[in-house]
Amino acid sequence: MTSGEEKAQPRDERWPTARGPRAGARATSRDVARAAGVSQATVSLVMGEKWRGRVSERTAEAVRSAARSLGYRPNLAARDLRLGRTRTVLLVVPALTNEFFARVHTGVVRVAQEHGLGVVLYLSPGGTGPAQDPFASASATLDGVLASSMAAEALGAIRGGGLPLVMLDSDPGHEGASATVNPDIADGMRQVAGHLLGLGHRRFLHLASDIDTWTFRVRARALTEALRGTAGATVRTERAPLTVADGLRATEKALAEPGHRPTAIICDDDVLAAGACKAARRLGLHVPADLSVTGFTDLALATAVEPELTTVQLPAEAVGEAGMRALVAVLDGRTPAPEALPVRLVTRGTTAHART
Amino acid sequence: MTSGEEKAQPRDERWPTARGPRAGARATSRDVARAAGVSQATVSLVMGEKWRGRVSERTAEAVRSAARSLGYRPNLAARDLRLGRTRTVLLVVPALTNEFFARVHTGVVRVAQEHGLGVVLYLSPGGTGPAQDPFASASATLDGVLASSMAAEALGAIRGGGLPLVMLDSDPGHEGASATVNPDIADGMRQVAGHLLGLGHRRFLHLASDIDTWTFRVRARALTEALRGTAGATVRTERAPLTVADGLRATEKALAEPGHRPTAIICDDDVLAAGACKAARRLGLHVPADLSVTGFTDLALATAVEPELTTVQLPAEAVGEAGMRALVAVLDGRTPAPEALPVRLVTRGTTAHART
DNA sequence: AGCCTCGGGTTTTACGTATAACTAGAAGCG
DNA sequence: CGCTTCTAGTTATACGTAAAACCCGAGGCT
DSSP: OOOSOSOOSTTSOOSOSOSTTGGGOOOOHHHHHHHHTSOHHHHHHHHTTOOTTTSOHHHHHHHHHHHHHHTOOOOHHHHHHHHTOOSEEEEEESOSSSHHHHHHHHHHHHHHHHTTOEEEEEEOOOSSSOOOOHHHHSOSOOSEEEEEGGGGGGHHHHHHTTOOEEEESSOTTOTTOSEEEEEOHHHHHHHHHHHHHHTTOOEEEEEEESSOOHHHHHHHHHHHHHHHTSTTOEEEEEEEOSSHHHHHHHHHHHHHSSSOOOSEEEESSHHHHHHHHHHHHHTTOOTTTTOEEEOSBOOGGGGTSSSOOBEEEOOHHHHHHHHHHHHHHHHTTOOOOOEEEOOEEEOOSSOOOOOO | OOOOOSOOSTTOOOSOSOSTTGGGOOOOHHHHHHHHTSOHHHHHHHHTTOOTTTSOHHHHHHHHHHHHHHTOOOOHHHHHHHHTOOSEEEEEESOSSSHHHHHHHHHHHHHHHHTTOEEEEEEOOOSSSOOOOHHHHSOSOOSEEEEEGGGGGGHHHHHHTTOOEEEESSOTTOTTOSEEEEEOHHHHHHHHHHHHHHTTOOEEEEEEESSOOHHHHHHHHHHHHHHHTSTTOEEEEEEEOSSHHHHHHHHHHHHHSSSOOOSEEEESSHHHHHHHHHHHHHTTOOTTTTOEEEOSBOOGGGGTSSSOOBEEEOOHHHHHHHHHHHHHHHHTTOOOOOEEEOOEEEOOSSOOOOOO
């Protein structure tokens, strides 16, 4: 007696409820095969672009046209399952409110889009957080990872995954990284130093970031080295978090101290430079006549403030693009060389000849 | 006759080449089942949290502990294939270089992370582009879409997908949208008008965006209405693209025209306000003594410029968070009500009493 | 006793794809 | 001719999971 028949209802609604009209059950490769009068395998071969000598041009075209008229689109979950991959990469950055990373992200997404890859974003906890596992919280299965050096804490968990890892704005030859892509920070700082030395400046304040990552260490080292060659050039360092307010505070403090009054302030970032300019104004100093200030990164605010900031323009989008391209290369089995992208000093209104 | 036994070799190297040491073949639910001495189905039931009366607490615990010690993590591609979904949502915005959208994105990602969803970003072509199909370029299979009103062009393709769609910063009751989430733009503009009227201003310049989307239309309408009640209040409108430079140009032009010299400039965005301030300074006007200026959004540059901008603070992250939460609700079959998030006027240095 | 229910599982199947292994006919060839 | 090789496919299987359908022993009810 075949009971168990009378409960028929709960078969539908395979989708929780939403999605409205259930988007009329997409066509599968089998549907295409039926329409084209071939086997499913043949469809797969044709769609996979790997049918060089396996399928005749005639049938290939038949398959393609059947696919087109059915609006066939491969089910990517199935393909991923079969191939053991995900077409998804993780981008790890500390915060998107930082315009630099927002631009890097833009670049990453742009080339990911070209390659049919999805980018899922993981916001690394801001230093304080317990650096929870990205794989637990994000969609967990990934093909590769792009990470900023400023997100170093999260890297332990990532390394554990054994995934291809491209480091951005980070130590070239970073251990465990499959590739690295950086703006040429050192050269940027050299350009700044050259520019200011050429204007006659000798006493500098280096307004540095208070966090200790590659990108900032390089700035400091490059500055020291660039100044070494010039007799009488001295530099004092003050550290501050990367905000306008902190830059202002740190500058006020540094300028209040006796001795070694700088004629130029070299900042690790534009926000610090903006703060420095504000501080100078409050102290009655005129920028750039009394005091030169340089920024770094070339954020939007660099041209919003007055005078506009002389700063080093970092190719943020290009970093993202190159990083994503490098990751694609790694995924394809190639091994890209470390890249250092050129930067350039943009001379605007905050630097001038040193007072004599 | 059971032949077909003798072929054993060509089984390995399932991964194309990359990935280095092949990350030691992850444990599957079957491995867990074997370890726990149960069937694969039982593992699936236990891990799926849907085993209320189907599995005893004893075996459930056995399964969990086996899973833990094997480091089992479900293969999401397989789960997706089975369930016909993707745990991936698409966020459509015009650009991330716009700080507002970067912050919205941050909010979206934050709550997506909580729900184990991935966010893939689609950058809608900047108005000029041919609005290519997001599904072709991005990872194509999605559970839902979040879109900004400024990305309206791409919506046709999205609507075609029949996916749940949450509109951000957009017309409530937007056709085809499953939900909408906006900052309360109208109220923000009312607060601006009230503030300036209270300071004695009567002649206004409205420095507006040149693009025609909900968020900007609302500003204009709210401003007109707020001014309607006050005798003698007049407003002229000037349009410009949302950049500092264009704001500067538009302001210079507007102030150069004879008649109706405004005492206050109300801007649709902070970047326009920054431009307006620069223009005023060039014309020898002192902000705020001679001219008041207000912004909108409260971007980072609002506090970087001097004087700092009086502006309407939009809860960008909250918009992203609420939007993502609404999408999750829709995915769960609920129907969230349209949300209007409160905004607040932040009074800083660019507004003061009108000259008498 | 005969029957149903119910707890606690197991077996089986399906999701849609990619590809290894097989096959059949045609051609090459000494 | 008898052998291999090439072309153009087909068949069969596996990927890892979710869940429907089945199964079995122990009570419970009448």
